[in-house]
Amino acid sequence: MKGMDNLVPKKRILEAAVSLFAQKGFAAVGVREIAAEAGVNIAMISYYFEGKVGILKDILEEFFDRYSLVFEGVDDESKAPEECVRDLIHNLINFVRKNTDLTMVSYNELPLEIPEIADLKAKRITATIQKISPLIRRMELDPQDTFLIAVVGPGLISTIFTNFRFRPVLKRVFKFKFDDSYYERYSETIATLFLNGIKGLIAEKKRQERRKK
Amino acid sequence: MKGMDNLVPKKRILEAAVSLFAQKGFAAVGVREIAAEAGVNIAMISYYFEGKVGILKDILEEFFDRYSLVFEGVDDESKAPEECVRDLIHNLINFVRKNTDLTMVSYNELPLEIPEIADLKAKRITATIQKISPLIRRMELDPQDTFLIAVVGPGLISTIFTNFRFRPVLKRVFKFKFDDSYYERYSETIATLFLNGIKGLIAEKKRQERRKK
Numbered sequence: 001m002k003g004m005d006n007l008v009p010k011k012r013i014l015e016a017a018v019s020l021f022a023q024k025g026f027a028a029v030g031v032r033e034i035a036a037e038a039g040v041n042i043a044m045i046s047y048y049f050e051g052k053v054g055i056l057k058d059i060l061e062e063f064f065d066r067y068s069l070v071f072e073g074v075d076d077e078s079k080a081p082e083e084c085v086r087d088l089i090h091n092l093i094n095f096v097r098k099n100t101d102l103t104m105v106s107y108n109e110l111p112l113e114i115p116e117i118a119d120l121k122a123k124r125i126t127a128t129i130q131k132i133s134p135l136i137r138r139m140e141l142d143p144q145d146t147f148l149i150a151v152v153g154p155g156l157i158s159t160i161f162t163n164f165r166f167r168p169v170l171k172r173v174f175k176f177k178f179d180d181s182y183y184e185r186y187s188e189t190i191a192t193l194f195l196n197g198i199k200g201l202i203a204e205k206k207r208q209e210r211r212k213k
Numbered sequence: 214m215k216g217m218d219n220l221v222p223k224k225r226i227l228e229a230a231v232s233l234f235a236q237k238g239f240a241a242v243g244v245r246e247i248a249a250e251a252g253v254n255i256a257m258i259s260y261y262f263e264g265k266v267g268i269l270k271d272i273l274e275e276f277f278d279r280y281s282l283v284f285e286g287v288d289d290e291s292k293a294p295e296e297c298v299r300d301l302i303h304n305l306i307n308f309v310r311k312n313t314d315l316t317m318v319s320y321n322e323l324p325l326e327i328p329e330i331a332d333l334k335a336k337r338i339t340a341t342i343q344k345i346s347p348l349i350r351r352m353e354l355d356p357q358d359t360f361l362i363a364v365v366g367p368g369l370i371s372t373i374f375t376n377f378r379f380r381p382v383l384k385r386v387f388k389f390k391f392d393d394s395y396y397e398r399y400s401e402t403i404a405t406l407f408l409n410g411i412k413g414l415i416a417e418k419k420r421q422e423r424r425k426k
Contacts, residue, residue: 028240108321115381122385129386150387151402154379155372159364162371168328172335173342174363189364189414196413197406204405 010048012038014062017055022101026056026109053114056105060117063099063106064124070095071128075135084135085198086191089156093187096164107161129153140202148201156194223261225251227275230268235314239269239322266327269318273330276312276319277337283308284341288348297348298411299404302369306400309377320374342366353415361414369407 007015016038020029031052035042049055070091076084096103109117132153133143141148163170163186167178176182220228229251233242244265248255262268283304289297309316322330345366346356354361376383376399380391389395 025238025240027238118381118385121382125382125386146387147389147398148402150383150389151372151376151399151406154375154383155368155403155406158371158375159368162367162375163364166367168331169334169338170363170367172331173338174359176360176363185360186364189361190368192413192417193364193368193407193410196416197410199413200405200409201402203409 009038009040009044013040013045013048014055014058018059018101018105021056021059021105021109026052026105031055053117056109056114056117057120059102060106060120060124063102066099066102067095067106068124068128068131071131074132075138077138081135081138082195085139085195086188088132088135089160089191089194090187092157092160093183093190096160097183100164103161104165107165139198141198148205152194152198152201156190159190159194222251222253222257226253226258226261227268227271231272231314231318234269234272234318234322239265239318244268266330269322269327269330270333272315273319273333273337276315279312279315280308280319281337281341281344284344287345288351290351294348294351295408298352298408299401301345301348302373302404302407303400305370305373306396306403309373310396313377316374317378320378352411354411361418365407365411365414369403372403372407 013034017029017034020034020037029052031045032042034052034055035045038044045051045055049058070088074084074088075081076087079087129143129149136143136149141152143149170176226247230242230247233247233250242265244258245255247265247268248258251257258264258268262271283301287297287301288294289300292300342356342362349356349362354365356362383389
């Protein structure tokens with residue numbers, strides 16, 4: 001990897017692993033390959049990490065550290081909640097553009113066989129939901145209504161992440177140029193889709209509550 | 214694998230591969246392991262398939278064969294288009310419940326490194342979009358408006374598929390029981406979210422067209 005010579009070995013290993021996992025998938029890459037790509041002796045990997053799963057855990061922590069910054073101050077009370085959601089979506093898309101490999105690795109690896117990875121993800125996602133709770137409340141949704149949160153949150157995130165994940169297929173089916181103006185329009189469209197969708201869910205919930213009375 | 218003894222070897226290989234790929238991911242599974250799981254000699258795999266990628270291609274064809282049936286007759290003109298979309302979402306969720314492993318394998322494997330797999334997916338997805346075009350038209354969306362189609366379609370699909378894909382994480386963050394009543398409510402909620410979202414996109418588009426005049 002170019003430009004990695006000045007990094008400390010641990011960081012070089014992580015960057016090499018992110019790049020290789022993104023290209024080939026976690027399962028297809030061995031520690032030997034990571035060491036070669038990072039230009040370090042393979043013993044370094046055992047020195048810094050508990051094997052390949054240890055590297056993946058560090059990658060996920062790095063991802064969530066950066067990802068959680070996107071949700072920092074998401075509820076700006078000087079703005080309408082809809083505007084805050086629009087800004088959040090815009091910032092999320094920019095985040096994935098800037099951290100594509102890191103995001104794809106964190107999103108792609110299958111948590112099925114590694115309980116400690118699923119635990120880590122669950123803990124960090126729960127923290128993210130707590131950060132966004134005040135905004136959810138201002139949108140007249142109930143943060144305790146885990147059902148709606150569990151539909152809307154992962155729905156929004158997977159919609160955005162999948163746009164990057166299936167880029168090779170999207171490029172073949174639709175002939176877009178993935179440039180700044182594409183992302184601006186994409187960001188506005190996703191915001192309109194989800195804001196109107198959420199409004200519809202709130203209206204439907206109120207209708208049901210009225211019917212119960 | 215139980216109950217596979219009566220199947221022809223080719224089908225046994227495919228079923229074993231689906232099950233193993235779903236558990237461990239495509240990259241982590243070798244043909245030797247597939248042959249053992251299927252209870253066939255490894256030579257059988259070369260006889261029926263062009264290696265592991267050949268197996269994956271057959272799995273994808275099988276997935277798309279079944280998946281495309283969900284879109285058959287999706288535009289029932291005796292019903293309001295909104296009702297057709299609601300039925301489609303309901304049927305899609307049922308489809309994934311019944312074909313979870315097959316769907317996850319088809320959805321999870323990374324198309325990045327295998328152009329022929331991305332080609333296959335692009336071809337079959339394009340065919341699906343054509344099937345759904347009359348319904349899109351009735352919803353007052355323009356099937357030629359590839360931008361909106363490319364946002365709404367993959368957004369809806371990834372929202373549904375991700376609900377299954379991240380089951381281990383979802384189970385940890387939210388304490389749902391994934392039973393019939395969960396799926397009924399889930400299906401209604403996704404339909405409300407996307408139908409209102411699409412309505413919002415159509416209204417926004419009309420506003421923009423009026424402004425241009």
